[in-house]
Amino acid sequence: MARPSLNDIALKLGISKMTVSRALRGGKHVAAALKEKIVQTATELGYQPDPEIAKLMTHMRRTRLVASPLTLAFVWAERSSQEIEHSSWSQQLLLGAHQQAAKLGFQLEEFHLAARGMTARRLSAILEARGIPGFILSPLVSRSRGHVSMAWEKFCSVVIGLGYARPQLHRVHHHHFLGMMTALRMLKKQGYKRIGFYCGSTINERMFRAWSASFLAHHPLAQPGALLALRKSPSRNDFLQWLCTANPDVVIDGGHLVKDWLSTLPPSRQPDHVSLGWRADVPEVPGIDQQADVLGAAAVDLLVTQYQQNERGIPASPRIVMTEGVWRPARTGPAPELSVKRKP
Numbered sequence: 001m002a003r004p005s006l007n008d009i010a011l012k013l014g015i016s017k018m019t020v021s022r023a024l025r026g027g028k029h030v031a032a033a034l035k036e037k038i039v040q041t042a043t044e045l046g047y048q049p050d051p052e053i054a055k056l057m058t059h060m061r062r063t064r065l066v067a068s069p070l071t072l073a074f075v076w077a078e079r080s081s082q083e084i085e086h087s088s089w090s091q092q093l094l095l096g097a098h099q100q101a102a103k104l105g106f107q108l109e110e111f112h113l114a115a116r117g118m119t120a121r122r123l124s125a126i127l128e129a130r131g132i133p134g135f136i137l138s139p140l141v142s143r144s145r146g147h148v149s150m151a152w153e154k155f156c157s158v159v160i161g162l163g164y165a166r167p168q169l170h171r172v173h174h175h176h177f178l179g180m181m182t183a184l185r186m187l188k189k190q191g192y193k194r195i196g197f198y199c200g201s202t203i204n205e206r207m208f209r210a211w212s213a214s215f216l217a218h219h220p221l222a223q224p225g226a227l228l229a230l231r232k233s234p235s236r237n238d239f240l241q242w243l244c245t246a247n248p249d250v251v252i253d254g255g256h257l258v259k260d261w262l263s264t265l266p267p268s269r270q271p272d273h274v275s276l277g278w279r280a281d282v283p284e285v286p287g288i289d290q291q292a293d294v295l296g297a298a299a300v301d302l303l304v305t306q307y308q309q310n311e312r313g314i315p316a317s318p319r320i321v322m323t324e325g326v327w328r329p330a331r332t333g334p335a336p337e338l339s340v341k342r343k344p
Helices: 006-013 017-024 032-045 051-067 081-085 088-103 120-129 176-189 201-206 210-218 236-246 259-263 292-308
Strands: 070-076 106-112 134-137 156-160 171-174 195-200 228-231 250-253 272-275 287-289 320-323 326-328
Touching (some): 006 017, 006 032, 017 032, 081 088, 088 106, 106 292, 171 176, 176 195, 176 210, 176 287, 176 326, 195 210, 195 236, 201 210, 201 228, 210 228, 228 236, 236 259, 272 287, 292 320
Parallel strands (some): 156 171, 195 228, 195 250
Antiparallel strands (some): 287 326
């Protein structure tokens, strides 16, 4: 028995095959009542899309996009152009996103919510007027518990990072729990036992305490509580006081918070230092390279998938994609240059 086709559904309802196709792909130009009727008829007939045809259609769309690349947006929620230029992590993130977009036949354009006179509603109007169907939203830091009021229903969207921002959207983020576990395992192999962790509590909260949970779960000592320091307001004096009390052999921090503070101590009193946010421009500090370029590429993949499946708005079941970091040993020498071609 032949499998039911789009044409079978169209003939039964007395409508065109194109209308059936649009309705089953979630197209906006089909009335809600008719769309519901089409879906119901497809279910009754036992219709299932042919994966080979779907693959061919996706290929055809990509072929058209190569000839005329469609623009997707990368929206910086908070950082200015100057801050992005001086952040190796941001540059790496953007580079990975640009490269993956080009690979898939798209081009990426940057926008800044922090620009003078810009609001989320105004940016939504700009993107809609430009025919830009989707955007990636950069990590929220100061507004990690806030709300960005984009016109979500009109776009595909992906947010980088976790946090408590609303609404709940598809997200990509670094696997922080695994990153801490990897750092602890590497330090344990090197013979360290008194491994300390000093970090701001806000960043740890933003990742649902993944760092502190992993630290306590994988520390080589049975009771590492005294070696864990999460501070609402980290400071040099507090850090140095904690060093005297905890007496760690090595200090892990979330980025490069303590690097300058350690440099003020005599060499004999300086514990070793590891970062969970390894940076190419500070290669002498070993740690976890979060591979921001992989994160940027994953965000583009998730965004393009939504576009190709004609998904818009706030998802009913948001997806979270996690990317792994890698351990980088300390090294010396010039940092590699990261460059992203920007429009003048």
